[in-house]
Amino acid sequence: MFSLRDKQLANDIISQITKAKVDLRFMHVCGTHQDTLVKHGLDVLLQKCGIEIGQGPGCPVCVTTPKEIEEILLLAKQGKTIATFGDMTRVPGVTSSLQQMKTEGCDVRTVYSVEDARSLAEKYKQKEIVFMAVGFETTAPTTASVLVQGPPSNFSVLCCHRLIPPALQAILQMGELQIDGFIEPGHVSTIIGTKPYDFISKEYHVPQVIAGFEPLDLLMSIWMLVRQIQQGRAEVENEYVRAVQPQGNRKAQQILHQVFEPVDVKWRGFPMIPRSGLRLRKEFEAYDALKKYEDEIRSLSEEEFAEPTGCLCGDVLRGLISSEQCPLFGRVCTPENPVGPCMVSSEGSCHIQYRYTKR
């Protein structure tokens, strides 16, 4: 549709990055960026230019906590119809996964959109439909859009939506690794615009570039980060100008704030991150599965759920190790038999690494 391929230009960018003679570590937080980097071999190419790029917690399915998975499994077990996106059904919980429970007779539906889940509620009035809502700022407005229209009363949402900027801050505050720049997710940014990233550059002096998803978009974004570093700048720049406006999508922001409010939540591999999650506002409480089924899931409230034995998804999500540094990768843990969520999700760095380098 809009072709963005130009070999000469790619060579010119690489040549300028090589000439800069740098030794840098960048982080991105988006499975689609990781896919482009690994699929086109840019990760290896950039390593030769002195640039390491790792995926942080940029996979909504992967950062969903073991407790949230247990909550949805319990609701499935109690006879609710569970609707969620495909990858989510395969994430292993402590005892089972939604897919496993489906084979045992539970009603689990894979949907493409929250609208499909709402349609299920309209079609099966006698069933209770629980939509497990995962996704960042890109996806949360779609859930909100259905809730403001007043869906049927047999529809509810287990809200696992999360916000990107607080997670970036958490990574910097934890200080576990050197981050010389962030490549920011293009589609999250179509919604939130450029402003919500400003404080990261101001407070932590870290350069940021919002990037598109073509190989040239990523190469150019990396070049822009390198230029900022060479010139001693730390700013938010936008490479993906064809899709991201500075103010973002106001209509989507408005509906998101109308329905949700920020809440402190844990992310897999992370401690509690302040105001990094979303919960339904009081006016929408009737659709909040956590409130609606409070009594049913209370038994899980005090429990702590451990990661699967040997699973290092937490370290992968914090950018501490690459997928291949996990002893389980490709041996015990494969897309067919995933141990942790990073191998389940098509946005997870382990799945992506396996897909392009192991097959």
Add this chain to the structure above:
Amino acid sequence: MCLAIPGKIIELDKKKQNATVDYGSGTRRKANVSLVQVKIGDYILVHAGFAIQVLDKKEAQETLALFKEMLSLAEEQ
């Protein structure tokens, strides 16, 4: 998860809530366009069944030229 596919609006309902989107190669699907302001002929990014942003056709067409200009300016410095 945050994957979004570009497509062109070829039909729009009266309330401007739903559109038929052409993704090229004959692939057409419905998308909810309530989160954006659009007209027929606009290019949109569709994520999980919803248009999340209208693509700027001019910016898209000029992206390569812009990149080239940025590189050549840097080279001169």
